[in-house]
Amino acid sequence: MSKKSKSFFSHFTIAHKITMMYGGIFSLSLLIISFFVLVNVTVIEQNNIKAEMKKTVENIDDYIKNGGELSQETLEALLENKYIEVNVVDVKNHKVYKNSVGKLPSFVRQIQSQPPHGFLDEERNNRSEELEKKGFKVDIAKEFNMDDKAYFISSRDGKEFVLLEKEINFEESCYLVQAFKMLQKNDYYFRSFGLRLFLIDILGIFLSFLIGRYISRKMLKPVEEIQQTAERISIEDLSQRIDTSGPDDEMKELAETFNSMISRLENSFQKQNQFISDASHELRTPISVIQGYANLINRWGKSDPTVLEESIQSILAETEHMSQLIKKLLFLAKSDQNRIPVQKEQFCLNELVKEVVKEMEITTETKRNIIIKEQKTVEIYADSSMIKQLLWIHCENALKYTKQNDSITFHIYEQCEYGCVDVQDNGAGMNEEDVTRIFDRFYRADKSRNKEIPGTGLGLSIAKWIAESNDGKISVESELEKGTIFHNAFPLKKKKNQKYS
Ligand SMILES: Nc1ncnc2c1ncn2[C@@H]1O[C@H](COP(=O)(O)OP(=O)(O)OP(=O)(O)O)[C@@H](O)[C@H]1O
Ligand SMILES: [Mg+2]
Incomplete structure (x- = not known):
């Protein structure tokens, strides 16, 4: 991290940093996922259409080969998706069954009159040429993996279709099945989906920062409590403790460590206070004795040698006692601070x-x-x-x-x-x-x-x-x-x- 960014981030509190990190990671993931969805949704949609079309053509094929009588109703029942446009030409009986949702484009073969013999055979291999003549741009769609032909067709006005054609010969009958669908690429659907995704992303990002803020505050609440308790603790009041009733996590451990540290401090502070008060009490006695004898000398000792002698002896004894006491006190004070080398x-x-x-x-x-x-x-x-x-x-x-x-x-x-x-x-x-x-x-x-x-x-x-x-x-x-x-x-x-x- 550069010095500049370091000083920039150092202005934020930990709660802000956690919020930013949480919100940032979540938002980035959301944007990546949205982009991926947006890019793939058309592909998925088109793949669905292709699968449904293929299935529809196969359904019709199976139905006819199983001896089924084709009619408008049966055709509709065989559709995988009712929005797939299907045109079935019964070549022999000059009939056309269709499920048309919109206007039929001109690449759809209609049967006008008695078709010449070999209607299909002739055109089988030059269907794309025929379509190109009509002004379409044609691509053979290999991914359908069909016996018959599949094409991607784009018209002059920019519309794109997928067309499946299958010739079904069963006993004496001959059918031509055509299934087609317009591919809705880059159109209104795509844009509105994109817009919705964008709005959801904005909402998600906003929520992620809001949740991040809530989580970071909740997580750092014990730290705040520690800080507040630490502020309340002073030499006059070492009895304050942090509430450790929360869940068994690192924060609880920290609070307990902090409490035990304060307990140790309180304990040693009390010991020290006790020591000082005991020491002063012990020193007071010899001092008052010395004071008493000094007064005695002052009043009578100057003239009375017995009083003088007794007083001097007592003063000497008390000073000896005091010196012993001070020596020991000093030793213990030093030992409390670990200042005595062993x-x-x-x-x-x-x-x-x-x-x-x-x-x-x-x-x-x-x-x-x-x-x-x-x-x-x-x-x-x-x-x-x-x-x-x-x-x-x-x-x-x-x-x-x-x-x-x-x-x-x-x-x-x-x-x-x-x-x-x-x-x-x-x-x-x-x-x-x-x-x-x-x-x-x-x-x-x-x-x-x-x-x-x-x-x-x-x-x-x-x-x-x-x-x-x-x-x-x-x-x-x-x-x-x-x-x-x-x-x-x-x-x-x-x-x-x-x-x-
Ligand atoms: N051998 C002993 N026999 C009987 N009592 C003892 C014996 N040793 C210690 N004590 C008791 O233990 C107490 C504490 O002893 P400690 O040596 O700490 O202090 P002290 O002898 O009174 O004073 P000082 O600090 O001058 O040694 C003594 O006051 C005494 O009552
Ligand atoms: Mg002793």
Whole structure:
């Protein structure tokens, strides 16, 4: 398509394009068919006439040869079409039977008196000469495939006829059958037929564009609805959906895809809103605590060293809490936007667990009984620094929710295609409801217990994200006052179809 036509068509709407295409194709087909009909209708008409004439002559031939007595009535009964002009000359009995619709043209043989002997024989071979002498233009019509003669005859005044002549000799009788008909070529009939066809074409073209317009509008109605719904959708109102009650077609599929996209957007928007409101709520508490202690210092702390010391310690603790919170919030915000790169590699899980345990032993003051149970050396394919972060989340929790001399066990093993590490403690444990919610952001089990234990409630949400983005799994088993086990599983090897980490 040239640039010019491209810009021309680009101004049309899809509905207009469909209408034009539908109407155009239909109109073109209609015109081609009409032209074909117009060209062929005369040919078909003439062929019909020829067939009827041939049949009429054969009927008369059969009738006579079967011993039939010819009369005016019987002749009419033998006609295939009463508009065929027939002249039957009974040579012996000097009789002529005819079915003439119009004036007989001069090529029709009439019997005037006693015909000379050999009337027919003499002229049989020079009939065309005889007709030409009378001023007709004669063509032998071969397509009749008859024993006797068939001619196309045109008179001086431009009229065209088809003439069939057959000599019937039966017993003693001799008949000459002449059937002829005028061919109505290029005349009024042809023109009026053409005019009617033209009017029908105009009507057809008009209707095709009208139907095309109706169809295209009906077809594109769902698209219009999608557009209107999309216009109504805004951040303030993501509840709008497209009606999908129509037939099961591509448009319904499109509408459903659009609806599911809006649902996903609404869902993630709600999550984000929830996250922001939870985050601001969590940040408000330490800020008001810091504010409170700052006021305390302002009023009494300058003169009272105990108040000053207590306030400074609390402010330090709260700022530490805030910094932890902000760090975790930032991590989760980034993870939501897929902005944290996951750099997977093959590494030994046993070594990583031992490294974390060592660091844990160095940094913690209160004594725990730490056990590492290794079934075998397990190599996994994951981001090692992230897995270390996950292990630390479990270690911190295990430390927070156990008492001195409780035990923390790391169990390393392989299961199916996964390298696993279970972190088990015999600490506080959780009830069933808490177990189902601890991976939710900001969720902290047992509010009264948690007042003394610092935390943001984000650790396990981060652990879950880490496990999943490393194609791993995380789950928990816990019983109140008995202890908790966190199961963590990571792929042993790189997936076959995984090209990039
Ligand atoms: N080993 C455990 N024993 C008992 N309860 C646990 C254990 N681990 C987690 N929990 C419960 O799950 C909750 C969520 O844990 P999560 O690590 O997400 O947050 P947190 O430890 O409270 O805060 P932080 O974000 O600082 O880690 C905790 O508040 C705690 O009630
Ligand atoms: Mg924690």
